[in-house]
Amino acid sequence: xxxxxxxxxxxxxxxxxxxxxxxxxxxxxxxxxxxxxxxxxxxxxxxxxxxxxxxxxxxxxxxxxxxxxxxxxxxxxxxxxxxxxxxxxxxxx
Amino acid sequence: xxxxxxxxxxxxxxxxxxxxxxxxxxxxxxxxxxxxxxxxxxxxxxxxxxxxxxxxxxxxxxxxxxxxxxxxxxxxxxxxxxxxxxxxxxxxxxxxxxxxxxxxxxxxxxxxxxxxxxxxxxxxxxxxxxxxxxxxxxxxxxxxxxxxxxxxxxxxxxxxxxxxxxxxxxxxxxxxxxxxxxxxxxxxxxxxxxxxxxxxxxxxxxxxxxxxxxxxxxxxxxxxxxxxxxxxxxxxxxxxxxxxxxxxxxxxxxxxxxxxxxxxxxxxxx
Numbered sequence: 001x002x003x004x005x006x007x008x009x010x011x012x013x014x015x016x017x018x019x020x021x022x023x024x025x026x027x028x029x030x031x032x033x034x035x036x037x038x039x040x041x042x043x044x045x046x047x048x049x050x051x052x053x054x055x056x057x058x059x060x061x062x063x064x065x066x067x068x069x070x071x072x073x074x075x076x077x078x079x080x081x082x083x084x085x086x087x088x089x090x091x092x093x
Numbered sequence: 094x095x096x097x098x099x100x101x102x103x104x105x106x107x108x109x110x111x112x113x114x115x116x117x118x119x120x121x122x123x124x125x126x127x128x129x130x131x132x133x134x135x136x137x138x139x140x141x142x143x144x145x146x147x148x149x150x151x152x153x154x155x156x157x158x159x160x161x162x163x164x165x166x167x168x169x170x171x172x173x174x175x176x177x178x179x180x181x182x183x184x185x186x187x188x189x190x191x192x193x194x195x196x197x198x199x200x201x202x203x204x205x206x207x208x209x210x211x212x213x214x215x216x217x218x219x220x221x222x223x224x225x226x227x228x229x230x231x232x233x234x235x236x237x238x239x240x241x242x243x244x245x246x247x248x249x250x251x252x253x254x255x256x257x258x259x260x261x262x263x264x265x266x267x268x269x270x271x272x273x274x275x276x277x278x279x280x281x282x283x284x285x286x287x288x289x290x291x292x293x294x295x296x297x298x299x300x301x302x303x304x305x306x307x308x309x310x311x312x313x314x315x316x317x318x319x320x321x322x323x324x325x326x327x328x329x330x331x332x333x334x335x336x337x338x339x340x341x342x343x344x345x346x347x348x349x350x351x352x353x354x355x356x357x358x359x360x361x362x363x
Contacts, residue, residue: 008250009247009248009249009250009320010247010248010283019320019322019323054272055268055269055270055272056224056268056269056270056271056272058267058268058329060329060330063328063329063330064329064330065329065330065331065332068330068332083327083329085252085316085318085329087224087227087245087267087268087271087272088245088246088247088250088251088252089221089222089223089224089227089245089247
């Protein structure tokens with residue numbers, strides 16, 4: 001399955017500045033594994049030591065949070081879009 | 094509240110809208126909003142709410158105006174550098190609309206003072222720049238049962254979420270806890286295109302007016318994200334988490350806590 005992955009600003013230095021990348025995979029886990037191989041360092045930014053998505057980062061398949069589907073095991077189909085959305089804090093200073 | 098002749102003229106473009114009208118305008122004039130942070134987001138929020146005739150605006154900010162603020166904090170002027178932000182902002186609001194009463198809180202919002210302040214207002218607006226404050230304000234909204242319009246901005250992106258306590262997902266349903274210190278950069282570390290504060294702050298002000306007027310569909314149970322570079326707005330679904338520690342069915346957070354998070358830390362960009 002070819003999937004479009006939207007890369008948030010803070011991670012773009014790891015994807016050579018690209019804000020969208022394509023990968024193929026049948027599940028979110030497979031996509032994350034491939035991203036980690038292709039863009040070293042991205043895996044540890046997204047996942048903790050246990051392999052769970054970090055708590056201040058959410059991953060969406062299309063518009064749906066994977067926590068409400070099957071987590072990283074969530075199955076993907078051709079044309080799905082995967083968005084990575086971290087918490088951001090700016091605003092005042 | 095009866096509108097004066099001058100007010101009918103001042104707010105005529107509102108009154109012309111069937112969704113606002115004289116009744117809605119009177120409602121705005123008798124409403125109160127607490128704007129936490131008188132900086133990048135707080136500037137457009139406070140200015141537009143003042144222009145709209147929100148009768149009472151509370152401003153919380155412990156900081157003084159710095160030259161580096163003026164690139165985006167449009168309520169302040171070059172001559173305000175060194176002044177307290179709340180005083181500078183109060184002055185601009187008075188010049189813009191004498192109908193608006195402003196209360197200044199020139200100190201940080203903390204667990205021990207936040208509730209007493211928040212209960213005096215109808216709606217809370219998060220215009221702060223750090224996770225410690227954002228989680229505190231979320232919990233404050235839930236514990237005092239006040240609607241909250243949350244936002245964050247960084248570099249070229251912004252996020253907005255409206256929280257209706259007891260009815261919609263809260264910020265903690267979305268992001269469980271603050272990231273470790275230094276894990277996510279703040280604006281002062283990573284930069285922000287100044288106008289992002291304007292785009293996102295005016296969306297926050299719009300949400301506040303919709304809450305006060307009880308009109309339209311709020312940004313509840315969905316996070317609006319704006320990315321300036323591709324010029325795209327996107328919504329992602331957010332669900333109320335029954336196990337949310339503050340708004341879930343069995344909350345473990347029943348009082349406010351301060352989080353240790355210095356604003357300026359060396360970033361480890363995630």
